[in-house]
Amino acid sequence: MKKVKLIFPEEHLENAALEFRQEFFDAGEQTISGSYKWDTNRYTYSEWLNILKSNLTTETANPKFGVSETYFAVNEEEVIVGIINFRHTLTDFYINSGHVGYSVRPSYRKQGYATRILSTILSNACKAGLTEIKLVCEQSNIASIKTIVNSGGKLIRTFGESGDLYNEYCITL
Numbered sequence: 674m675k676k677v678k679l680i681f682p683e684e685h686l687e688n689a690a691l692e693f694r695q696e697f698f699d700a701g702e703q704t705i706s707g708s709y710k711w712d713t714n715r716y717t718y719s720e721w722l723n724i725l726k727s728n729l730t731t732e733t734a735n736p737k738f739g740v741s742e743t744y745f746a747v748n749e750e751e752v753i754v755g756i757i758n759f760r761h762t763l764t765d766f767y768i769n770s771g772h773v774g775y776s777v778r779p780s781y782r783k784q785g786y787a788t789r790i791l792s793t794i795l796s797n798a799c800k801a802g803l804t805e806i807k808l809v810c811e812q813s814n815i816a817s818i819k820t821i822v823n824s825g826g827k828l829i830r831t832f833g834e835s836g837d838l839y840n841e842y843c844i845t846l
Contacts, residue, residue, distance in 0.1 A: 675785040677754065679744035679793050682725060686745065686753070687718045693745075693753040693778055700779040707758040707774035709743045739764045742797060746777075746790045754781040755790045761801050769834060771809040771841065772798065787820040795824075798846055805845050812838040 682690060690711075697705050697712065705712035709728070711721055727733040728741045739762045746755035757775040760767050773794060777786045798806050808826060810817040818840065826842035833839070 675789050676749050677746045677786060677789045677793060679746055679757065679790070679797075682722055682743065682745055684719070684722065689753050690718060690745070693756070696778055696780060697776070702779070705756065706776045707743070707756045708776065709741065709758050711756070737764060737766050739767070744794075746775075746786065746793070748781075748786070752781075754778050754786050757790050757794050759794050759797055759801075761803075763807065769809060769832065769839070769841075772803070772806040773808050782816070787816065788823055791820055791824050795844070795846060803846060805843050808842045808844065809839050810842075812840050 680686075694705065694708075694711060697703075703712060709721075709725060710716065716724065725743045728735075728738070728743070731740055734740045739760060741758055741760045743756065743758045745753045746757060748754045755775060755777040757773065760770075760772050763770075763772060773791065775787065775790050775794075777790070795806070807829075808821050810821065812831065821842045821844070825844045827844075828840055829843050830841045831838060832841065
């Protein structure tokens with residue numbers, strides 16, 4: 674199984690982060706799940722880092738979004754292969770998005786990274802006091818469904834939003 678470690682984005686990772694993001698755009702993908710707005714060109718890398726740092730505590734996090742942790746997933750070669758955002762609580766804004774959002778870099782998909790990234794964040798959820806996490810994905814996202822189910826996810830509901838169908842899963846910790 675592929676080894677990954679989660680690291681908090683830092684200034685010295687800017688070039689690698691920009692390359693990571695550009696690969697999604699070059700693949701025609703405009704959404705990078707779990708990137709906490711890194712898929713927009715609204716923020717410089719430094720501004721994005723400041724947002725991520727402010728998200729770490731109740732005192733500084735935007736109450737609309739709540740406390741969250743965002744990490745790059747890096748492989749043994751220190752390449753950023755993915756990104757994950759863990760939301761400590763499901764605010765009204767995230768009620769249909771779940772506790773976790775993640776993406777794997779297009780050139781590293783179908784190599785087991787998504788499963789490792791998700792599994793690695795589960796210990797953070799336990800440390801945050803959660804006994805279960807909820808994950809949501811589009812019904813058409815077979816790869817994500819497999820990752821969630823292989824990680825112990827149980828389907829709890831299906832719902833429609835903006836013309837798309839979504840599945841919500843629960844993983845008991």
